[in-house]
Each structure stands twice: as C-alpha cells, then as structure tokens.
Amino acid sequence: MTQTSDALIKAAHVLSDACEALSFAAPVTHVYNPLTYAMGANEQYLKRYGATKKKVVFLGMNPGPFGMVQTGVPFGEIAAVRDWMGISGGVEKPAQQTDKRPIEGFDCPRSEVSGRRLWGLFAQRFGSADDFFAEHFVANYCPLAFFEGGRNLTPDKLPAAEQLPLLTACDAHLRRLMEVLEAEWLIGVGAWAEQRGRVALAGLPLRFGRVLHPSPASPAANRGWAEAATKQLIDQGIWTA
Numbered sequence: 001m002t003q004t005s006d007a008l009i010k011a012a013h014v015l016s017d018a019c020e021a022l023s024f025a026a027p028v029t030h031v032y033n034p035l036t037y038a039m040g041a042n043e044q045y046l047k048r049y050g051a052t053k054k055k056v057v058f059l060g061m062n063p064g065p066f067g068m069v070q071t072g073v074p075f076g077e078i079a080a081v082r083d084w085m086g087i088s089g090g091v092e093k094p095a096q097q098t099d100k101r102p103i104e105g106f107d108c109p110r111s112e113v114s115g116r117r118l119w120g121l122f123a124q125r126f127g128s129a130d131d132f133f134a135e136h137f138v139a140n141y142c143p144l145a146f147f148e149g150g151r152n153l154t155p156d157k158l159p160a161a162e163q164l165p166l167l168t169a170c171d172a173h174l175r176r177l178m179e180v181l182e183a184e185w186l187i188g189v190g191a192w193a194e195q196r197g198r199v200a201l202a203g204l205p206l207r208f209g210r211v212l213h214p215s216p217a218s219p220a221a222n223r224g225w226a227e228a229a230t231k232q233l234i235d236q237g238i239w240t241a
Contacts, residue, residue, distance in 0.1 A: 002051040004180055009046050011176045012039075012143075018169035019144055024162055028153060030098045032145040034063055037103065038072030040090020041081075045073045049085070055135040056185040056238060057178065058118075058211075059193045062142035062155050065101050067112030074140040075189075077115030078106055084119060085129045100150025117214035118189070121226040125239075139177060141196050142170050156192050171200035178204060185238055189213055209236040 001009075016035035024031055035042060063069045067076040072091060081087050091105035118138070126132035144166070146153040155166060178186065178201055186206055188194025190213035198208055211229040214221050220228065233239040 001047050004053065005047045005051040007180045008050045008177065009043055011173055011180070012042060012046065014176075015143060015169055015173040018172075019166070022162075022165055022169075024146065024158065027148040028146050028158075029149055030096065030101070030147045032063070032069050032094060032097070032101075032103070032147070033143060034068050034072045034145070035143045037094040038068075038070075038091040038105075040092075041072030041087055042090075044087045044090055045081075045085070048087070049129070049133040050137060050181070052134070054133075054137045054181045054183045056137070056187060057181060057183045058136065058138045058187045058189055059174070059197050060138070060140045060189045061193050062140055063145040064112045064114055065145060065147075065152055066108060066110040067115040068140060068143075069101070069145045070103065070105055070108045070112075074138045075112065075115035075118045077112040077119060078108060079111070080115060080119035080123070082106055084123055098147055098149060101147055113216045114214045117221070117225045121229060124226065125230070137181060137183070139174075141174060141193055141200075142166065154192075167196070170196070174200045175204070178206065185209060187211060187233075187238065190215075209233070209238055 012035055016033060019033055060074055068074050071078060071081045073081045088106055093103055097103055122132045142155045184207060186197045186201060186208050188197050188210045194208060194210040211232050212221055212225060214225045216222060234241050
C-alpha cells in the first residue's frame with residue numbers, strides 16, 4: 001500500500017461513515033452501501049489501482065444494481081472486475097437487503113451493461129488494466145444505491161432535504177479524492193456527475209469534461225457508445241486520435 005492508496009481508503013471510510021448516519025424515507029425501501037459490505041473488494045481496487053497519482057478521473061453517479069452493488073468497484077461489471085482487473089472476493093451479505101435485488105457478489109449472473117461498455121472501451125484502447133490506470137481512475141460520486149422494492153432510484157431523484165446532507169458528504173469526499181490523486185481532469189460520466197463535480201471542486205485548478213453515459217436506457221449510447229465516448233474525449237483534448 002502507498003500513501004496515496006492509504007489516503008483513498010481512509011477517505012472511503014470517512015464517506016461511508018457519513019452515509020451510514022443518514023436516513024431516507026419512502027419511496028426508498030432499501031439503501032445499499034457497498035463501502036460497508038463490499039469494502040474488502042473496494043480496498044483491493046484502491047490498493048492496486050489507486051496507488052499512484054493520476055491525470056484523468058472519470059466520475060459516475062452511484063452504484064448500479066449489477067455493478068458496484070455486487071463487486072464494490074465503480075461501474076463494476078463482474079467479468080471486467082474479476083478477469084481484467086484481477087479483483088475477486090471481499091463481498092459479504094449486508095444486514096438488510098431486498099429479495100428483488102439480492103447481493104450475490106461475484107456469483108451474480110446479471111451483467112452491468114454500463115460497466116461492460118465503460119471498461120470494455122478502456123480495455124480495447126489500453127490493453128491491460130495497469131496501462132489504463134497508469135494515468136486514469138474511475139470513481140463514483142455517491143456510494144449508495146437506493147431501491148423502491150426492486151426498482152433502482154438515483155440520488156438526483158431524492159427530496160432536497162434528503163439530498164443535502166448526502167451531497168455535502170459526497171462533495172467533501174470528491175475534493176479529498178482529487179487532492180490525493182492530483183488529477184488534471186474530472187470527466188463526468190453523464191451530465192449529473194459532471195455538474196456535481198463542478199460544484200464540489202469549485203476553486204481547484206482542474207479541467208472538466210463529460211462523456212455520454214453508457215446506460216442502456218440511453219438511445220444515443222445504444223447506437224455506439226464506445227465510438228461516441230472516444231470522439232468526445234478526443235474532441236475535448238483528453239485523449240489523442
């Protein structure tokens with residue numbers, strides 16, 4: 001472990017503790033915090049791939065039900081995390097879960113499409129995970145996943161009174177993460193993540209960008225996400241043609 005990864009792990013624990021103190025009312029029925037029950041896997045990710053300073057940080061919104069919720073890694077599609085990153089294990093059963101969205105860890109049979117697209121592009125362009133993470137990192141703004149029964153609820157849909165303390169904790173964590181990594185770029189994966197990044201990191205000497213979210217709910221993403229995201233990153237001067 002390096003000073004950098006150690007600082008990221010400490011920051012994750014601070015964020016997790018802050019989130020554990022929050023409460024959320026109906027229609028939210030269940031809140032999953034992978035930084036608790038999947039912290040073992042998350043720490044593997046931070047130790048292995050957060051050990052050095054970065055140039056570019058990609059920022060997602062919050063965990064997907066078949067990605068980070070299962071693996072503890074942002075956009076954590078199981079095959080990408082297990083086979084490309086070499087991370088496995090470290091996921092326990094949370095104390096409370098909904099039967100409609102069980103935590104099966106690396107045994108989950110479902111695939112997170114957004115994560116498959118995101119990590120698939122990085123694997124295609126860089127080859128190995130080590131080569132990608134040499135200058136890049138991927139994080140989520142919010143560590144919590146919200147469910148109404150089996151339906152996924154995103155944090156931007158929470159009432160303002162519930163959002164405020166959550167956003168405050170997430171803003172503080174993002175600032176700490178960017179200060180530790182000394183990154184030059186913050187790239188929002190989707191408009192909301194970019195917007196939150198600009199708010200949280202106001203005043204820091206950073207450049208901001210955005211890529212189309214790879215969600216299968218996005219018609220534009222379904223028309224060829226990898227090609228669209230690559231063009232956006234080249235056009236913004238983050239990647240070279």
